[in-house]
Each structure stands twice: as C-alpha cells, then as structure tokens.
Amino acid sequence: MNKINNMIGILLPFTLSAFSVFSISMVLLQITNYFKVPLYIISFTFPLDFIGGAVGGVILGKFADKIGRKMTTIISILIFSISLILASFSNSLIELFICWFFIGFGVNAENGIAYALIVETLGSYTGSFGGLVQGLYYIGFGLDVLTYRFIAYWRTLFLIVGIISLAIGLPSSIIIKETLKRTQTKPVGIRNLFNIEYRYKTILLSLIVIGAFLLSVPLLSIVPSFMEKINMTNYIGVLSIVGFLSYWFSGFLSDKIGRAKNTLIFSSLGLLSAILLIFFGISSLLIVVFLALLYISSGLFSYDGIWVSENYPIELRATASNFVFMFGRLIGGFAPEITSLIGSLNLSYGLGIVSAISSALILISSIIFTRFK
Numbered sequence: 443m444n445k446i447n448n449m450i451g452i453l454l455p456f457t458l459s460a461f462s463v464f465s466i467s468m469v470l471l472q473i474t475n476y477f478k479v480p481l482y483i484i485s486f487t488f489p490l491d492f493i494g495g496a497v498g499g500v501i502l503g504k505f506a507d508k509i510g511r512k513m514t515t516i517i518s519i520l521i522f523s524i525s526l527i528l529a530s531f532s533n534s535l536i537e538l539f540i541c542w543f544f545i546g547f548g549v550n551a552e553n554g555i556a557y558a559l560i561v562e563t564l565g566s567y568t569g570s571f572g573g574l575v576q577g578l579y580y581i582g583f584g585l586d587v588l589t590y591r592f593i594a595y596w597r598t599l600f601l602i603v604g605i606i607s608l609a610i611g612l613p614s615s616i617i618i619k620e621t622l623k624r625t626q627t628k629p630v631g632i633r634n635l636f637n638i639e640y641r642y643k644t645i646l647l648s649l650i651v652i653g654a655f656l657l658s659v660p661l662l663s664i665v666p667s668f669m670e671k672i673n674m675t676n677y678i679g680v681l682s683i684v685g686f687l688s689y690w691f692s693g694f695l696s697d698k699i700g701r702a703k704n705t706l707i708f709s710s711l712g713l714l715s716a717i718l719l720i721f722f723g724i725s726s727l728l729i730v731v732f733l734a735l736l737y738i739s740s741g742l743f744s745y746d747g748i749w750v751s752e753n754y755p756i757e758l759r760a761t762a763s764n765f766v767f768m769f770g771r772l773i774g775g776f777a778p779e780i781t782s783l784i785g786s787l788n789l790s791y792g793l794g795i796v797s798a799i800s801s802a803l804i805l806i807s808s809i810i811f812t813r814f815k
Contacts, residue, residue: 444619448563449571451512451618452556455519456575458607459549460582462526463491465603466542467663468586469596476596477535484535485778487542488663492775494543495550496768500632502551503764507757511559512618514760515552519611522548526604530597550771554764557747562621562756569701573693573744577686579662584682622756635754635762642814643753648766649807650705651750654743655774656800657712660781660793661685661740665733668789672726681730685737692741693748701749705742705808712739712801720794729790736797742804 466473466487474484498521506514522545529541556575560568586603593599635644661681669678696704715735723729747763754762777796785792 454614468590489775491546492771494546496771498547498551499764503760506760515615518548518552523608530600558760561751569693569696569745572748573690576744577689580686646811651770653800653804655770659777688738688741689744693744708742709804716798
C-alpha cells in the first residue's frame with residue numbers, strides 16, 4: 443500500500459508540475475501583445491524558471507533531507523500552484539517574472555524530491571519508473587495543449603491550471619508515506635558532496651546533467667516552432683510520442699545494463715545524430731529523421747535524477763539531487779537562447795551544434811565516471 447501511495451504521490455505532482463510550467467508556452471504571443479513588448483522579453487520566463495528552480499532545488503532539497511520528502515513535496519506544490527494563480531492577476535512584467543521565478547522554484551524542487559522518493563520507494567526497476575516519470579513532461583505539455591483548446595485567454599488559463607494543480611496536487615502529496623526516518627535526519631551540508639568519497643561523482647554527474655539539459659531543453663522549446671517554420675507541423679506529435687517512448691525505454695534499459703553503459707550508448711547516438719543534422723540536414727524530411735534520432739538519444743535524461751540519487755546515502759540524497767541538477771537548470775535555462783544565437787541563419791545548424799557539444803560532454807563524462815565508480 444505504501445508503494446502505491448508513493449507512486450501516486452510521485453506521478454500526479456510531477457505531471458502537474460509540467461502542466462504548470464509549460465502553460466506559458468501556449469500564450470507567449472498573447473502576453474507579448476498584452477504588455478506590448480518584444481517576444482524575446484516574455485521568453486525570459488524560460489531561463490527565469492530554471493534560475494528559480496536552481497535556487498528552489500538547493501533550498502528545498504536540504505529541507506527534504508531534514509524534515510522529510512512528504513512535507514517538502516507539499517510545500518513545493520503550494521509554491522508553484524499558488525504562484526501560477528497569482529500570475530493570472532499580473533499587471534506588470536515584473537509581477538509576472540516574480541511569479542514565474544517561484545513557479546520554477548517549486549516545480550524543480552518537486553522534481554528533485556521525486557527522484558529521491560523513487561529510489562527509496564522502489565527496490566528495483568527504478569530506471570523504468572523514473573523514465574516513465576520523466577516522460578510526464580510530454581504529458582503535462584499535452585494537457586496544456588488540450589486545456590488551451592477550451593481556455594484560450596492567458597489569465598484564465600493560468601488561473602484554471604493553477605487551481606487544478608492545487609486541488610489535485612495537495613491530496614496526492616498528502617498520501618505519501620514518508621521514506622526518511624527520524625534516525626536519518628541528522629544535519630548534512632552541501633560540503634559533504636565534495637568529501638573524498640563523493641567529490642568525483644558530484645563533479646562528473648553535474649557535467650552529465652548539464653549536457654542532458656542542453657540536449658533536451660531545445661528539443662522541447664525550439665523544435666515545435668522550428669517544425670512549423672519548415673512546414674512539418676504534422677510531425678510535432680510524432681516527435682513527442684518518440685520522446686515519451688524513448689524516455690521509458692531508456693530508463694528500462696538502464697535497469698538492465700547499468701546507468702553508465704546506457705548513457706554511453708545514448709550519448710553516442712546523440713553525437714552521431716547531431717553530426718548528421720549539421721552536415722546532411724538538407725531537406726525537411728531528413729531534418730525530421732535526424733531530430734527523431736535526437737529525441738531518442740535524449741532518453742538518457744530520463745533516469746539522471748535516479749542515477750544521482752543512487753550514488754548518495756539517504757540523509758544526503760535530496761540535497762545531492764537538487765545540487766547536481768542546479769547547474770543543469772542554470773545552463774539549460776539559456777539553452778534555447780544559445781541554440782537560437784548559434785543558429786541565427788540556420789536553426790537546424792544551431793540545434794545540431796548544441797546537440798553535438800552536449801552529447802560529447804555527456805559521453806566523455808560518462809567514460810570518466812566508469813573509471814571512478
């Protein structure tokens with residue numbers, strides 16, 4: 443029964459976190475017109491979300507290792523759902539940006555705690571379940587698309603999504619059975635991540651996560667509009683399905699052959715796909731094929747949170763997960779801008795370059811990680 447409660451307490455809040463944070467992607471142009479500012483100004487909400495996530499992840503991650511996973515999950519849900527409700531009443535860009543900072547603060551902290559919960563709740567096949575959970579980003583985005591069909595005005599959309607997240611998120615988190623025991627709540631500090639036992643793991647896992655964010659974020663944020671630009675809109679749904687299935691399969695495979703070995707395979711595929719996109723993306727159809735391969739390779743991101751959590755003791759686990767992910771969130775938040783800048787003349791080239799660099803970073807870091815394991 444405890445496992446079922448915790449699985450519900452992981453799946454629903456994670457879905458709702460994606461539902462909340464991606465809601466703005468539906469109404470960017472509306473908000474741009476409302477506040478009479480260029481699109482790139484409103485797009486600043488994306489890196490702001492990740493910056494908030496980096497801060498929130500570290501702060502609430504430490505709380506999760508002190509007061510428990512359940513209470514911190516509840517706090518995270520309250521923060522991002524109430525912030526989204528408040529965002530619906532924004533009368534200035536400053537108010538909207540502040541709200542979106544705290545949405546990221548809560549969403550990313552919840553995600554980091556979920557990884558620790560998965561490891562502590564499930565005795566085996568944590569990669570498979572973690573892959574399923576990470577794939578919920580696509581489900582949350584799909585719910586935004588569906589909701590937008592019925593509620594097109596940005597204020598009403600934020601209000602409804604925030605209320606739904608609060609109404610469903612709180613009950614689903616309250617039923618979580620705590621996995622952190624009282625005897626395991628001794629104070630720990632971030633400096634413990636850099637003692638002799640964990641130093642190299644912390645550095646290498648941080649590099650792998652940075653690469654995973656750089657690879658994945660542009661695929662979720664830039665590719666949909668890019669597909670529209672090259673008149674291949676019909677394939678957006680196909681790529682989303684490919685991404686979701688790849689997340690699950692990659693997590694499943696990592697349970698069978700190991701996290702590091704699986705990462706070597708998928709990052710190699712990512713590097714090859716990126717090179718093909720750079721040099722042979724000469725037609726819309728070929729671009730879609732190479733992007734599909736990149737979506738498959740991005741499946742390595744599905745179990746990164748699990749992988750990090752498995753490498754630290756329970757009293758340090760949530761702190762470690764959110765600290766390692768902090769750098770990925772900070773750099774990944776600017777991945778769309780970096781990709782757009784590199785691909786200012788040819789966006790497929792920008793996607794290829796960023797994907798190649800990120801895949802190479804993951805590949806090299808994973809090779810070194812296997813030596814220090």
